[in-house]
Structure formats: structure tokens, C-alpha cells
Amino acid sequence: MIFYEYEARRIVEAAGIPVTRYGFCQTPEEARKIAEEIGGPTVIKSQVLTGGRMKAGGVKFADTPDEAAQYAEEILKLEINGHVPVGVLVDPKAEVKQEYYASVVWDSTAKKPLMLFSDMGGIDIEQVAEEHPDHVGRGHISNLLPVGDYEAKQVIAATGVTGSQLNRATPILAKLARLFREKDMILAEINPLAELTDGTFVALDAHMEMEAEAEGRQKQLLRKDLGIAEEDTRDSYVPSEFEKNVKEIDAADHRGVIQGKDHGFEGNLGLVIGAGGGSLTLTDAVRNQGGKPANYSEIGGNPSVAKACGLAKEVLKKDGVEKIAVMMSIVSNTRVDIVARGVIKACLELGKDPAETIAIFRIPGAWEDEGNKILDYYGVEYCDRSVSLWDAAGRAVAKIQEGAGA
Numbered sequence: 424m425i426f427y428e429y430e431a432r433r434i435v436e437a438a439g440i441p442v443t444r445y446g447f448c449q450t451p452e453e454a455r456k457i458a459e460e461i462g463g464p465t466v467i468k469s470q471v472l473t474g475g476r477m478k479a480g481g482v483k484f485a486d487t488p489d490e491a492a493q494y495a496e497e498i499l500k501l502e503i504n505g506h507v508p509v510g511v512l513v514d515p516k517a518e519v520k521q522e523y524y525a526s527v528v529w530d531s532t533a534k535k536p537l538m539l540f541s542d543m544g545g546i547d548i549e550q551v552a553e554e555h556p557d558h559v560g561r562g563h564i565s566n567l568l569p570v571g572d573y574e575a576k577q578v579i580a581a582t583g584v585t586g587s588q589l590n591r592a593t594p595i596l597a598k599l600a601r602l603f604r605e606k607d608m609i610l611a612e613i614n615p616l617a618e619l620t621d622g623t624f625v626a627l628d629a630h631m632e633m634e635a636e637a638e639g640r641q642k643q644l645l646r647k648d649l650g651i652a653e654e655d656t657r658d659s660y661v662p663s664e665f666e667k668n669v670k671e672i673d674a675a676d677h678r679g680v681i682q683g684k685d686h687g688f689e690g691n692l693g694l695v696i697g698a699g700g701g702s703l704t705l706t707d708a709v710r711n712q713g714g715k716p717a718n719y720s721e722i723g724g725n726p727s728v729a730k731a732c733g734l735a736k737e738v739l740k741k742d743g744v745e746k747i748a749v750m751m752s753i754v755s756n757t758r759v760d761i762v763a764r765g766v767i768k769a770c771l772e773l774g775k776d777p778a779e780t781i782a783i784f785r786i787p788g789a790w791e792d793e794g795n796k797i798l799d800y801y802g803v804e805y806c807d808r809s810v811s812l813w814d815a816a817g818r819a820v821a822k823i824q825e826g827a828g829a
């Protein structure tokens with residue numbers, strides 16, 4: 424679950440991290456009142472779950488409460504990247520001496536939380552890491568052991584920050600790390616973390632994202648502290664057209680299960696695969712042998728011909744896909760002949776030659792002989808269980824590479 428900025432501010436504040444005297448509201452009059460209570464210039468910020476607010480006009484600077492009300496009225500009507508604001512955040516215009524960046528993210532490779540800190544805040548951290556790597560400090564923390572302030576201090580010191588700035592920033596990063604673990608976050612970010620002209624440090628903006636599976640454990644935070652309704656899932660993951668279409672095909676037929684993901688895939692070899700955790704191994708096997716997968720998929724549970732056909736068609740319709748590899752481990756509750764009929768039907772309906780389009784078909788198991796007869800009829804190359812999944816993936820990669828070299 425992704426949080427609005429005003430909610431992320433509340434989470435940060437509850438963790439003991441200093442914030443400005445902000446206010447969240449949903450009407451111009453409320454914005455005027457908050458601006459009056461703050462006193463002085465304010466910043467009016469649209470509360471949407473998307474980026475690009477400043478460029479779209481969703482962040483405005485007001486010198487008076489009347490201006491704050493006027494800008495709030497304009498922003499509340501402003502749609503940004505298809506998102507309608509749920510309200511505006513009214514923030515005092517801070518007198519900033521320097522901006523820093525602080526975050527904790529889940530490192531899926533190390534399987535540990537990773538602390539990040541930079542003395543170049545207010546801009547994209549990826550840009551800083553690429554152009555000024557010496558200005559980014561990093562350090563993993565344990566999944567189980569308590570987070571010590573010294574760990575945060577080491578990460579911050581690696582950027583060259585010293586003295587009072589180091590001492591004041593250290594507890595903030597340490598508290599952010601503890602918050603990350605305690606609240607089951609996959610991202611806890613403060614950008615910018617500002618050093619004000621009086622030397623104090625405050626979080627001027629915060630971004631939080633919680634592990635979806637953790638919502639049951641975090642009912643106190645979600646339902647009571649933040650008042651988020653149970654039906655308000657706010658999935659931060661935006662599915663592609665391919666993923667939406669596969670999900671609709673799966674939902675339309677109760678027989679069997681199909682899934683498809685293509686975020687981060689830009690290859691030319693489409694995958695129609697099923698092996699539980701083995702599907703990940705198959706995807707890696709394609710990559711490790713020089714192939715470029717166009718997607719990840721799962722098929723199983725004895726799907727209908729229509730469902731197998733639907734998945735294969737969606738894979739084949741993806742931009743750049745030249746061939747597909749149909750591979751599963753030994754099946755017991757999925758009929759080989761049904762999957763064979765489905766993928767061949769997909770090729771024919773799209774005007775493609777199954778023999779040229781299906782790089783390899785490897786699904787040993789129930790009704791295997793019947794499936795092989797169908798594959799033989801259309802000239803599709805297939806193999807049995809004597810060929811490992813690794814070797815089957817290699818054959819598919821070789822087939823598509825031969826085509827590229829031709």
C-alpha cells in the first residue's frame with residue numbers, strides 16, 4: 424500500500440522524526456484557516472498518489488491566507504496524471520539552509536533493508552547516485568537485531584557529513600530504519616530532509632509504501648491511526664495492458680489458472696510456462712543462456728483450451744515478441760493436449776505458423792501422447808521429460824537466435 428504525503432508525514436511524526444507544522448484539508452476555507460494558524464507564507468500541495476505535482480501545477484506558494492484558499496480551490500480541481508486529489512497539504516514555507524536525502528528500502532538481492540543517505544537532497548536519488556556516487560552513503564541493517572544509531576551514523580558519515588549536522592541527522596535516519604521494520608514498509612523516504620537556517624532538521628516531504636501482505640498486521644496504523652478504510656487498497660503497482668488482459672481472461676473461466684507479468688521485460692521470446700516456483704527458474708534459465716524473455720507467466724490447474732489460448736495470444740501480441748516457449752515441469756492435473764490445442768489455436772487465430780512461432784514445447788505428463796500427436800500434426804518441436812528444463816530453455820534461446828542471425 425502506498426500512502427499520501429500527509430499520511431506519510433503522520434507516520435514519520437509518530438516515529439519521533441521532526442516535521443513542520445502542517446495541516447491537511449479538503450476545502451479552500453480549511454486551507455485559509457490552517458494558513459492563518461501557521462502565520463507567514465505557506466506551500467499548498469496536492470495530495471495525489473503520483474509524481475510530477477510541481478510540473479503539473481499541483482504545488483503553489485502562498486503569501487497570505489487568502490492566496491492559500493485560492494490556490495487550494497484551484498488544486499482541488501486539478502487532475503494530475505489521471506489522479507484526482509483527495510485534499511491539499513498546507514505547509515509553512517521553510518527557510519532551508521541545506522537539503523538532504525534519507526531513506527530505507529528493501530534490497531531484494533541482499534534480502535535485507537538498505538539505508539540510504541545523501542547530502543544532495545531534493546532531487547532524484549538515482550540521478551545523484553549516477554552522477555555523484557561519493558555523495559550517497561549505503562548500509563544494510565539486520566532483519567531481526569535492533570537498529571543502532573551507530574549504523575545510521577556510519578552511513579551518513581560516508582557522504583562527508585560531520586559535526587552537528589552528523590549528530591542531528593543520525594537519530595532521524597535510525598528512527599526511519601526502525602519505522603521501516605516495525606511498520607512493514609518496503610520504502611520509507613524523506614526527501615528532502617531539510618536543515619533549516621536555525622540548525623534544526625525537519626522532514627519536508629515523505630514517501631511511504633507498505634508491503635501489501637502486511638495490512639493484516641498493521642490494522643492499528645491503517646484503520647485507527649490513519650483512518651484508511653479496508654476497501655481502500657491503493658495498490659501502487661499499475662498493471663500493464665498485458666497484465667490486465669490476462670487477469671480478465673483468467674477471471675472469465677473458473678477452469679485452471681493463468682497469470683502474466685511483463686513489467687521490466689522487453690525481450691523477444693514470449694513465455695507460456697508453469698512450474699510453481701520453477702517458473703522463476705525457467706525465466707532465469709532463458710536469461711542465463713542469452714535469451715531475452717518478454718514476460719513472466721504461470722499456467723496450471725488444468726485450464727481450458729480457451730484459457731491457454733488466451734494467455735498465448737496475449738503473449739504473442741506483445742511488441743517485439745517473435746516466438747514463444749511453452750514449458751512446464753511434469754504435470755499431473757493439467758492435460759498436455761489441452762495446452763497444446765490452446766497455444767496452437769492462438770498461433771492460427773493470429774495468422775502465425777505454429778511450427779515457426781513455437782520455439783519449443785516441453786510439457787510432460789497427463790495426456791502427453793495425445794498432445795504430441797497434435798504437435799506433430801503442426802510440425803511443432805517438442806521434447807519429453809528426458810530433456811531438462813534448462814536444456815529446453817536453451818533450445819528455445821538457440822531457435823530465436825538462429826532466426827535473428829538469418
